[in-house]
Amino acid sequence: MQFAKAEDSIAPVRGSGDKAALSLDRLLGAWANTNEATEEIPTLILEKNSQGKLTVHAAGGHLGPADWGKIEADHLFALNIHSQDAAGFTASYQFDSRETRLQANWNQGLLVVASFNTFKEDSGQANYFTREFYRREGSE
């Protein structure tokens, strides 16, 4: 087994080639930004589509469109190399003037979402990073 970090050198818990789909249960639902004054993404809705893929639906704030639309996540990630529970995802929104790449992970009940915003043209705006926290709606 090849590995680039010692932490990845493990005995597989499943048979070789038997890479099971990760469970989405930990991620699915509506997530509300813990910062009600956010200018980024106030709410995120995570659903499973008919193909069993995770979809991401962001409702925008001050700097983007009101509704970012629903897209399919690029990749899913577990909390550790043995886990079968999805606890994170990456997804990319393509707007006319910028690309926003989301990298999210679940941590102790919160969804932590980092965004990497890259402007496609020389608008004078700096590429910027945000990191925001989301609680599951209805958890109060």
Next chain:
Amino acid sequence: MTMQTLKSQPLATQINAEPLLGTWLNTNTATLGISKAVLSARNNGFVLRIFAANNNAEFPDWGEATATLFTNSTDSQEAMAFSAAYDFGFMETDLQGHIRQGVLIIAKFDRFKDDSGRSNYISKEFFFRVRP
């Protein structure tokens, strides 16, 4: 191993990269992940070099990957985050780094492309900067 070339590469002259540049050591000396990260300016861009913790690993030195730097707002010129990606063939990893209170936090998004049965997973490690 290949490096990912990102679409937009901010010019070194457009952003103050000083908060991120330099050598960063893992706060956990017993890590089995990344022991050292070095971010450098190069040809109007930036490169990240990663060193794995375990000398027995096949890739103790991951080499250099293009890094894209990010500020914390559209009108800021101060870099506080980066992204970079490595492709080892059997695994791809996206690295997401940001500074918080002087500590560099690197999140690793590992995706295995082989038939080992390993789950793709997320992990984070913490680094402090070594002054020259």
